[in-house]
Amino acid sequence: MSTQTIEVDGLRQRYGDFEAVRGIDFSVGGGQLFALLGTNGAGKTTTMEVLEGFRPAASGTVRLLDADPYRNRKALRPRVGIMLQESGLIGDLTVAETVSLWRDLHVNPLSRDEALKRVDLADKAGTAVRQLSGGQKRRLDLALAIVGRPEVLFLDEPTTGMDPEARIATWKLIQELVAGGTTVLLTTHYLEEAERLADRIAIMHRGEIRIAGTVPEVVAGHGDRIAFRVPAHTPIDTLPRLDGLPPEIAVTDGHPAARWTVIQGDPDGRAHRAVATLVAWAAAQNVTLDRLSVRPASLEDVFLSIVENQ
Numbered sequence: 001m002s003t004q005t006i007e008v009d010g011l012r013q014r015y016g017d018f019e020a021v022r023g024i025d026f027s028v029g030g031g032q033l034f035a036l037l038g039t040n041g042a043g044k045t046t047t048m049e050v051l052e053g054f055r056p057a058a059s060g061t062v063r064l065l066d067a068d069p070y071r072n073r074k075a076l077r078p079r080v081g082i083m084l085q086e087s088g089l090i091g092d093l094t095v096a097e098t099v100s101l102w103r104d105l106h107v108n109p110l111s112r113d114e115a116l117k118r119v120d121l122a123d124k125a126g127t128a129v130r131q132l133s134g135g136q137k138r139r140l141d142l143a144l145a146i147v148g149r150p151e152v153l154f155l156d157e158p159t160t161g162m163d164p165e166a167r168i169a170t171w172k173l174i175q176e177l178v179a180g181g182t183t184v185l186l187t188t189h190y191l192e193e194a195e196r197l198a199d200r201i202a203i204m205h206r207g208e209i210r211i212a213g214t215v216p217e218v219v220a221g222h223g224d225r226i227a228f229r230v231p232a233h234t235p236i237d238t239l240p241r242l243d244g245l246p247p248e249i250a251v252t253d254g255h256p257a258a259r260w261t262v263i264q265g266d267p268d269g270r271a272h273r274a275v276a277t278l279v280a281w282a283a284a285q286n287v288t289l290d291r292l293s294v295r296p297a298s299l300e301d302v303f304l305s306i307v308e309n310q
């Protein structure tokens with residue numbers, strides 16, 4: 001018996017001649033949230049659809065709650081909540097009728113009012129689904145995914161189209177569900193969403209997992225970033241090389257802004273030495289370094305380096 005709620009070993013999936021998922025591995029323990037990040041077309045939804053039991057794994061092994069999600073999809077269905085990227089809501093039904101219809105599919109569902117309250121749609125109970133905004137439809141999708149009190153929740157880009165307030169409220173709801181023991185597999189294009197919610201993440205690109213781990217593990221070893229602006233007309237071709245690298249220069253509001261990536265910064269002191277070199281250059285040139293900052297690599301830096309390098 002597996003101790004993991006979700007296990008993916010060597011999964012490959014193809015559409016005709018095109019291999020959309022090229023041998024990926026990951027697992028998610030009970031009550032954990034795992035986020036799949038990646039470029040458009042990376043294979044995230046395809047991976048999720050195999051775990052949801054919509055199609056069998058072409059090759060490799062996939063286990064959900066210690067069962068094959070495709071062969072056992074009928075038995076697993078009451079234990080799983082699914083929020084697809086595109087919903088199949090019926091426009092003529094009201095919000096309340098939609099939730100009632102879904103409740104009838106479950107043995108011990110949340111009450112209709114509770115489900116609507118949790119996604120902040122109580123005041124829209126009598127509204128026809130077709131009259132909801134895009135973000136409100138996403139919230140109704142989420143209500144339907146959680147109404148059966150699932151042990152495992154699949155959320156495919158759950159907050160796309162939501163305004164900032166609704167997104168933060170949805171994050172809070174997801175955090176409450178995880179704290180209550182729900183296991184969540186989430187895909188998102190919002191890196192902040194993954195940073196806030198995920199116990200572990202994986203970044204997919206072209207059907208492969210390029211990096212995985214906790215956010216600190218993923219950003220470790222990706223160096224420090226040094227950035228600053230100098231006044232317009234500064235002779236930037238005289239800027240020193242830091243860590244052997246020329247700067248990346250952009251122009252913002254007429255001010256040249258320079259940025260270096262110092263790989264392997266502290267603790268070996270390279271970022272420190274690089275800043276000292278820079279400050280000495282500025283003093284010699286009588287140039288003010290505006291908004292000088294040194295910070296560790298962010299998840300966005302890692303994401304972009306994966307996408308840009310391959």
Ligand SMILES: Nc1ncnc2c1ncn2[C@@H]1O[C@H](COP(=O)(O)OP(=O)(O)OP(=O)(O)O)[C@@H](O)[C@H]1O
Pocket residue numbers: 015018020038039040041042043044045046047
């Ligand atoms: N039914 C299908 N038939 C043929 N190709 C498909 C099908 N579904 C997906 N693909 C292709 O498989 C690849 C992976 O698609 P998938 O939807 O899994 O990516 P994704 O990572 O979820 O992307 P996005 O972030 O854009 O939602 C893409 O190149 C897509 O065009």
